[in-house]
Amino acid sequence: MSPAAPPADDTYIPLLEAELLRWVGSGDSLLELACLDALFPPGKLLRPVLCIESAKAVGGTADQVLAFAAGIECLHVASLVHDDIIDQDPVRRGRASTAEQYGLAEALVAGDGLSMAGVAALLSTGPAERALQAARVTVDALRHMCHGLMRETEIRGDLTCGVPTVLNIMQAKTAVLTGAACQSGAILAGATPQQHQALRQYGEQLGMAFQIRDDLLPYTAEDQDTGKTATSDVANLQPTLPVLLAYQAADEADRDRLAAVFRGSTDPVTAHREVLAVLTRTGALNETARMASSCAEQARAALTGLPDSAQLAELATSAADRRR
Incomplete structure (x- = not known):
């Protein structure tokens, strides 16, 4: 079986955990x-590991970016709390969400608290000129993420929004921050503009592969493997990529079935079962997986010429094949 999630160098995990505790x-x-x-x-610590591995790919070290990497994880997890x-x-992640465990108001404040800890960590890194440039890149990505999350709420229940719309949301919501x-x-780590732009391109394609696979997981994995409720997307009437690919390819009868589900008149368990049947009949599951693999291949191609990028290439392969 392929790796369940992008592998992280185990030596980074205790360092990152200690750094997170330092800031939170x-x-x-x-x-x-x-x-x-x-x-x-x-979780997978994908973003902080990518930050460290990208520094190493251009000759840097983990120590140079550790606080910044922890800051990015705080900002990412804050977005998950609010999501x-x-x-x-x-x-x-297979357990009660922060809102479920602590309450809605407390979760909102916790998300804000994580965001502030993340910003503080970003700005603590040196040299100051590099830290400021990196922080600007990250904050701009977070602005895009907010636009993507808002746009996602706007298309709920809309099966006619189209595949390009959902791909643009994925780009803003996930790929830009990655x-x-x-x-x-x-x-x-002092990369040249050409190097850090190549790594940005790599990260965005990796993020697309990861998010496309994430859209597949409710239909290809058990709840205990995904770490969240498999019926969440259909319960929220969220038209994800495989659903829109199925709607695009479906005959009239299957389009009517999807339309009934996305009117919200079907209980989530039945809705999930009916959507899965349509996705299977139309080949949408296979097409979605193919798109994830294509993005992963583009991510690997962006690494050409970087001196130490073997681990990043492996991360791309694992993201396209992830099972949870």
């Missing part, structure tokens, strides 16, 4: 407890 605290207040609950046990509130999803993690690591 040890749990002496309700805010710290809620933030720590959202951060630990950590679960938007989706009313009770599960995150690209920023890579580009920032390279900037902090």
Whole structure:
């Protein structure tokens, strides 16, 4: 079986965990407890690992970017806390979401607290000129992410929004921040403009592969493997990429089935089962997987000429094949 998730160099994990604790605290207040609950046990740590590996790919070291990498993880997890509130999803990483465990108001504040800790960590890195450039890249990516998240709420229930619209949302919501993690690591390590732009391109394509696979997981993995509720997207009437590919390829009868589900008149378990049947009949599952593999291949191609990018290439391969 392919790796379940992009592999991280195990030597980074304790370093990143210690750095996260340094910026968030040890749990002496309700805010710290809620933030720590959202951060630990950590997920894939994809973005901070990418930041470190990108620095190494241009001759840098983990120490140069460790605080910045931890800051990016804080900002990413903050977006997940708020995303679960938007989706009313009770599960995150196979356990109760922050809102489910602490309450809605507390989760909102925890998301804000993680964001502020993340910004502080970004700005603590040196040299100052490089840190400022990297922070600008990251903050600009976060602005794009907010636009993507808002646009995602606007298309709920709309099966006619089209595949390009959802791909643009993925780019803004996920790919731009993944690209920023890579580009920032390279900037902090003193990369040339050509090198850090190549790594940004790599990261964005990797982010697309990762998000496309994420859209597939509710239909290809068990709940315990995805770490969240498989019915979440259909319950929220969210037209994800495989659903739109199926709607585009479906005959009239299957389009009518999808339309009925996305009118919200079907219970989530039945809706999920009916959508899965349509995705299978239309070949949308295979087409979505093909698109993820194509993005991963483009990510690997962007690494051409970088001196130490073998681990980044492996991350791209694993992202396209992920099962959770």
